[in-house]
Amino acid sequence: xxxxxxxxxxxxxxxxxxxxxxxxxxxxxxxxxxxxxxxxxxxxxxxxxxxxxxxxxxxxxxxxxxxxxxxxxxxxxxxxxxxxxxxxxxxxxxxxxxxxxxxxxxxxxxxxxxxxxxxxxxxxxxxxxxxxxxxxxxxxxxxxxxxxxxxxxxxxxxxxxxxxxxxxxxxxxxxxxxxxxxxxxxxxxxxxxxxxxxxxxxxxxxxxx
Numbered sequence: 001x002x003x004x005x006x007x008x009x010x011x012x013x014x015x016x017x018x019x020x021x022x023x024x025x026x027x028x029x030x031x032x033x034x035x036x037x038x039x040x041x042x043x044x045x046x047x048x049x050x051x052x053x054x055x056x057x058x059x060x061x062x063x064x065x066x067x068x069x070x071x072x073x074x075x076x077x078x079x080x081x082x083x084x085x086x087x088x089x090x091x092x093x094x095x096x097x098x099x100x101x102x103x104x105x106x107x108x109x110x111x112x113x114x115x116x117x118x119x120x121x122x123x124x125x126x127x128x129x130x131x132x133x134x135x136x137x138x139x140x141x142x143x144x145x146x147x148x149x150x151x152x153x154x155x156x157x158x159x160x161x162x163x164x165x166x167x168x169x170x171x172x173x174x175x176x177x178x179x180x181x182x183x184x185x186x187x188x189x190x191x192x193x194x195x196x197x198x199x200x201x202x203x204x205x206x207x208x209x
Contacts, residue, residue, distance in 0.1 A: 009044070009048070010048055012040065013034060013038050013040060013045055013048065014058060014059050014062050016034050016037045016038040017029070017034050017055055017059055018063070018099075018102050019037075020037065021056070021101065021102060022101020022104070022105065023101070025105065026056065026105050030052075056105075057121040059102060060102075060106070060121045060122050061121050063102060064095075067129075068128055071088070071091065071128070071129065071132040072132075074091065075132060075135055080145070081136060081139045081140030081143060081145050081146060082140065082202060082205070082206070084139070084140075085136055085137075085198075085201060085205065086198045088132065088136060089159055089197055090194060090198075092159050092160070093159075093163060093189065093193070093194045093197065096160065097186070097189050097190070103160075103164075104168075106122055126156075129156060130156065134152050137150055137152055137205065140205065145206065146205045146207075147207055150204065150205055155204070158200065159197055159201065162193075162200065163189075163193070163197070166193055167189075170185070
């Protein structure tokens with residue numbers, strides 16, 4: 001499944017599903033819960049999406065359809081490899097920050113082998129992302145800018161893992177860093193946390209002077 005035809009009702013269901021999955025978790029949310037909030041009957045949701053797994057897969061496609069295009073455009077940009085990596089991190093952080101709930105569900109609730117088999121959209125997304133990272137790092141290695149011994153598959157977990165450790169411990173960091181409003185917290189992610197992740201990845205990629 002790489003494309004879904006969406007109408008207003010489907011979008012309404014997906015938006016409600018995202019909210020409930022984020023708040024109650026995937027396992028903690030039933031189709032009936034979604035039906036009640038969306039004011040669309042269970043039979044209609046089943047007709048549109050089939051199962052709850054398929055609904056989640058449609059939600060992933062709906063929320064990440066432009067991510068692939070952004071990464072493809074980034075690969076074509078005529079800029080230095082390190083700048084590309086920094087832009088890649090910015091794309092990731094912006095995307096995850098806008099969809100924190102659904103990404104938390106994907107990364108922390110759905111990592112069983114059985115679930116992975118049914119979540120082909122998520123698997124394809126991860127593979128596509130890895131290819132983009134590999135391509136950018138290969139460009140940097142060819143130019144002699146990046147180290148040859150980089151463990152490329154660990155770059156994305158380093159970016160995402162750092163973000164989620166920060167976000168999953170939000171009350172601790174809010175108090176520690178005096179991020180007392182949602183605006184301050186959000187701004188910290190977009191500036192300081194993003195820069196920290198960029199510096200971390202640079203340290204992994206670039207030869208020491």
